[in-house]
Amino acid sequence: MNVFLVHGTMGKPFENWFPWIENKLVEKEIRCNIPTFPTPEHQNYSDWERLMDYYCGLGVVNEDTVLVGHSCGSVFLVHYLLTHKIHVKGLICVSGYNNFISGFEMMDKLNESFYMDAESLDMTAYADKVFSFFGDDDPNIPQEILKSFALEIGGDVQCIPNAGHFNAAAGYTTCSVVLQAIESCR
Template sequence: MSGNTRKNVFIIHGTGGHPKENWFPWLKEQLEPMGCKVIIPQFPTPENQTPETWFKVLDRYRGEYTPETILVAHSLGSAFALRILENYSVRIKAAFLVSAPIGVRPIKNWDGDQPFIGKPFDWEVIRTRAGKFVVFHSEDDPMVGIGNGIELAKNLGAEFVRLPNAGHFNAKAGYTKFELLLEKIKELV
């Protein structure tokens, strides 16, 4: 399969995150046998955590960012995914945004998230940069209030998956696998 037609799935971690946490390795193991190339960059965090330093890391993979790309992002990684969609002019296949902080309080890491969420998002541009958006948020997320998910889904015209007891969709909340996310991605690969 040529590089232009193969589905590339980028998984973007959040604050303090890394490629081996939560459901990321499991999702990679599920998608690779389906022919997906799964890329999970390590971004600087929490030190030097800015959109600029994260773009420097992501730019190494610019050739892999194609119309067949699927973005999967967790927590602050979802806010960064929105900045990617603002800045990279490629229209991708889909974006799956999990527990995204977009500036609606409460957000536990409000100050640390400001470099990513402090300026308004260009929703008009972002909406044109992916064929499909799916937003996941839990009603009991202790890190990012559900108002963020509600507002994000509204701003994107996205499918909104609201779950009652998923916490922050991380290992602490029991999320070392994420079957529902996988099912949604499988619809596109």
Template sequence: MKIYVVHGYSAAPHDHWFPWLAEKLRAEGHVVEVVPMPDSTNPSRDAWERTLDERVGDVDEETLLVTHSLGTVTVLRWLAARPAPWRLRGLVAVSGFQGPIAAVPELDDYLAEPLDPADVARVCEAVDARVGIYSDDDSIVPPEASKALAAQLGARTREVPGGGHFLADEGFTELAEVLEAVEDLTR
């Protein structure tokens, strides 16, 4: 299985639980890349989507995407813009959301254009399995925003009590819930 981890705002491949997840999945025989999104403290939609074109490219039934925060809306927009037909084995969205959020107003321009419901429906039809993981006390992405996106995607959900935004400075250098979700989707 090819697994790509797409980080979010002001993060990098070596941050949070990303290296741990990549190491665990590689040990299981998967090809894993934590995609280095450019200039993550000043993200550009065009640059981030171009990076997905270059690093991920074509997706198929042997491809799985794991996203965190801003990486989720980026991946959803990127998938929605892909010419049909395509398939994707699964999407695991951690602290996913799609519209502006009060804690990070500097992303308002990036998030100003919400996903069209028809685009979301098209993505859902092409993605075999969708999982949303969120925390009950996320101070960056309100849990309600993650739940709303998961509902829109028809995703199975998992709430992690006390998980915050799943950042290393909140104690998250490992995230077993994501590993379990990915393992379920790779069986």
């Protein structure tokens, strides 16, 4: 098993709980990749898709991979799996959402190409296990958007009290619920 994590808009692999999760996985001898996806320049589905194609071509992402997406990285992964009909060991979406228009022009422009108007976003045919985590007090994304996305992709849905957007601003420099979800995919 290996883990591949995709950050969200304006994100980096060395922020929030990402370094902590990588260290915990290394201790358990689980390979973890957290690449830098280009943002804000080149943040669009087509450019991120090409980067993901590269990792799939290398065999880094395969049927033994647990994919973890944070924020907009979640809908990117769902979009990618549905488009390419790839099956993985697990899919974990943290503060994931789809079709959210914030009214903040720059953010909306960066995120819009990831969004999907698919008939179904059910990921249970594309991942052995599916998990969604979101905070009950997310300051960035409305609850109904977070919950709707989580229910649409299927699997285990958990609304975590006081988790905010599951980022450092909400105190998330560690994230035991994600680590437990990864371990349950073994």
